[in-house]
Amino acid sequence: xxxxxxxxxxxxxxxxxxxxxxxxxxxxxxxxxxxxxxxxxxxxxxxxxxxxxxxxxxxxxxxxxxxxxxxxxxxxxxxxxxxxxxxxxxxxxxxxxxxxxxxxxxxxxxxxxxxxxxxxxxxxxxxxxxxxxxxxxxxxxxxxxxxxxxxxxxxxxxxxxxxxxxxxxxxxxxxxxxxxxxxxxxxxxxxxxxxxxxxxxxxxxxxxxxxxxxxxxxxxxxxxxxxxxxxxxxxxxxxxxxxxxxxxxxxxxxxxxxxxxxxxxxxxxxxxxxxxxxxxxxxxxxxxxxxxxxxxxxxxxxxxxxxxxxxxxxxxxxxxxxxxxxxxxxxxxxxxxxxxxxxxxxxxxxxxxxxxxxxxxxxxxxxxxxxxxxxxxxxxxxxxxxxxxxxxxxxxxxxxxxxxxxxxxxxxxxxxxxxxxxxxxxxxxxxxxxxxxxxxxxxxxxxxxxxxxxxxxxxxxxxxxxxxxxxxxxxxxxxxxxxxxxxxxxxxxxxxxxxxxxxxxxxxxxxxxxxxxxxxxxxxxxxxxxxxxxxxxxxxxxxxxxxxxxxxxxxxxxxxxxxxxxxxxxxxxxxxxxxxxxxxxxxxxxxxxxxxxxxxxxxxxxxxxxxxxxxxxxxxxxxxxxxxxxxxxxxxxxxxxx
Amino acid sequence: xxxxxxxxxxxxxxxxxxxxxxxxxxxxxxxxxxxxxxxxxxxxxxxxxxxxxxxxxxxxxxxxxxxxxxxxxxxxxxxxxxxxxxxxxxxxxxxxxxxxxxxxxxxxxxxxxx
Numbered sequence: 182x183x184x185x186x187x188x189x190x191x192x193x194x195x196x197x198x199x200x201x202x203x204x205x206x207x208x209x210x211x212x213x214x215x216x217x218x219x220x221x222x223x224x225x226x227x228x229x230x231x232x233x234x235x236x237x238x239x240x241x242x243x244x245x246x247x248x249x250x251x252x253x254x255x256x257x258x259x260x261x262x263x264x265x266x267x268x269x270x271x272x273x274x275x276x277x278x279x280x281x282x283x284x285x286x287x288x289x290x291x292x293x294x295x296x297x298x299x300x301x302x303x304x305x306x307x308x309x310x311x312x313x314x315x316x317x318x319x320x321x322x323x324x325x326x327x328x329x330x331x332x333x334x335x336x337x338x339x340x341x342x343x344x345x346x347x348x349x350x351x352x353x354x355x356x357x358x359x360x361x362x363x364x365x366x367x368x369x370x371x372x373x374x375x376x377x378x379x380x381x382x383x384x385x386x387x388x389x390x391x392x393x394x395x396x397x398x399x400x401x402x403x404x405x406x407x408x409x410x411x412x413x414x415x416x417x418x419x420x421x422x423x424x425x426x427x428x429x430x431x432x433x434x435x436x437x438x439x440x441x442x443x444x445x446x447x448x449x450x451x452x453x454x455x456x457x458x459x460x461x462x463x464x465x466x467x468x469x470x471x472x473x474x475x476x477x478x479x480x481x482x483x484x485x486x487x488x489x490x491x492x493x494x495x496x497x498x499x500x501x502x503x504x505x506x507x508x509x510x511x512x513x514x515x516x517x518x519x520x521x522x523x524x525x526x527x528x529x530x531x532x533x534x535x536x537x538x539x540x541x542x543x544x545x546x547x548x549x550x551x552x553x554x555x556x557x558x559x560x561x562x563x564x565x566x567x568x569x570x571x572x573x574x575x576x577x578x579x580x581x582x583x584x585x586x587x588x589x590x591x592x593x594x595x596x597x598x599x600x601x602x603x604x605x606x607x608x609x610x611x612x613x614x615x616x617x618x619x620x621x622x623x624x625x626x627x628x629x630x631x632x633x634x635x636x637x638x639x640x641x642x643x644x645x646x647x648x649x650x651x652x653x654x655x656x657x658x659x660x661x662x663x664x665x666x667x668x669x670x671x672x673x674x675x676x677x678x679x680x681x682x683x684x685x686x687x688x689x690x691x692x693x694x695x696x697x698x699x700x701x702x703x704x705x706x707x708x709x710x711x712x713x714x715x716x717x718x719x720x721x722x723x724x725x726x727x728x729x730x731x732x733x734x735x736x737x738x739x740x741x742x743x744x745x746x747x748x749x750x751x752x753x754x755x756x757x758x759x760x761x762x763x764x765x766x767x768x769x770x771x772x773x774x775x776x777x778x779x780x781x782x783x784x785x786x787x788x789x790x791x792x793x794x795x796x797x798x799x800x801x802x803x804x805x806x807x808x809x810x811x812x813x814x815x816x817x818x819x820x821x822x823x
Numbered sequence: 824x825x826x827x828x829x830x831x832x833x834x835x836x837x838x839x840x841x842x843x844x845x846x847x848x849x850x851x852x853x854x855x856x857x858x859x860x861x862x863x864x865x866x867x868x869x870x871x872x873x874x875x876x877x878x879x880x881x882x883x884x885x886x887x888x889x890x891x892x893x894x895x896x897x898x899x900x901x902x903x904x905x906x907x908x909x910x911x912x913x914x915x916x917x918x919x920x921x922x923x924x925x926x927x928x929x930x931x932x933x934x935x936x937x
Binding site: 442443447448450453455481482483668669670676679680682772773774 | 902910934
């Protein structure tokens, strides 16, 4: 078919009801899509539910619990793929183009909450929807087109095999829309071939990467979601108050000493800062020291940015100097356009696999995004292959003649292609490092970095950041669930703790759980909420007309965490799996955390964490009194049988 | 890594010295441009602690004082990570730990991104 011709829609629906009762900030409808029947429809949701579930992760958690039964695994048609924005998306607050992807993911076969930004959230809201809820499985490849209340499933045969950037190029050309006129989130070849750590990426460089959400989309044979920027208006309940809150958040981001580094350079400072703390993952956790002679000034944020011809690539309504596009200046890929890596990209496509050349890392990172897999898991997987080949656990013949040495990004890119298309040993690697290590067995199995639930740790060496190891291992989202405490003194927590003090670590993680779920339910980037939670609540209150306090925000977050935990328990992910793998929990042999072992403290940290949260230590379940306190009484019969 | 060295204080031969280094982002709070590092040789008196050395430096640089402490002489704030001899404060040293000749205190920007 000629790509310049827009097809007749397979299905054309959706009339949106006019709502007079909505809180500000909401479009008022959920777009439902059943890929099995090809049906799409709009579903209203009530103001009461909006306050209770907000949007994003909160809304997604509710849908998972209510609609995905235990027997519906990640690859079952009844699994839901929720692409949800929130009440701030599309409003004039920085970074409000975001979406949360919530589903039962392929890595853990449990709940997933993973975020991306760009323009998706704003475009969807202007088209009249707060979220898209996808179920079923198409018999052929399709993509979902949304524009001003019209939702269409269209044939995607011509898109199959394209990477995420090519898919966006093709759909924008097909629809005659460019730039910010259309947001496209898609899967690449990896998702099409059900690579277990496949991601969903959009708007050239934004990736919802965790827990194999791209494999879920691929199983449903949904290649892309393309949303034209709608013409609908969003109402803020208190426009003046919203502008004031937005200005104060922006002022805080520009002047707060920690947030300002993000404001000026995004996550580029990560490599240097984490290296200093022993938290930069180098060569699959085999060392914490850069190779002899490495010039670390190259890894300072200004050097990284100015090492490339670059320009800003901001998300919706964002004033941060964060996202950038850049051009490869030297080497075999000179002249290619790439997206400036986030810290996680510098780590996963670089340090974790032994590469210390920013140009090579930058190129490889974009190949990973385009293909499109989680760069963290990619780093752990390729680093594991490199270590195994170096130690003779994995032969050149097993890799089809491929030699993969530390730092070789070209070989890593060839591995990526093998994985994407499940060629040869790539078919084993496509299952992720946990399953690949279990398949290979022997000493190779002890070198792999993962949690026993199957989740991929972020691109840090958590042996020097026990907070994040505990968070990752206990998480019900397939990734960090709490993250580093932001302004901890706002909650009466100490400004700083010893990162290797088990009591302080467990206390911080227990008491801070919930803030991120709140942020991820608003349709806003977490880097633009690096401000006092009170400020974010003021913006939400002005947008909606509610009086929303930080206490309600944390309670909301706790409720969402308990709901996701209940879902994970129903999926069979219990407390016995809340541990790091051998390598992930090993003792650093050098660097700032040399000799420090988390293992003797692990059970105690869990004890403290469980007690703070009111979860039962033996079964992992939120206790009945905890559920009542969170207005989740309706979960008690399912969890406790009474 | 290139260094900008500042020798501060009275360098008598019988005075113990501790090295204080501000790394990259933190240099902007001690007169730098936010890149590379600035290194200070701090003279110390008997009984000097990690905390007293940090107070000594931050008394000279008001911007540093504002970001380093919740309040001067109190707890450290949330913006600067402090390392002693390459180990995060709290592991082998606290603010009350005595410093020794040749100890190195590193001030690193807090990182809360990705």
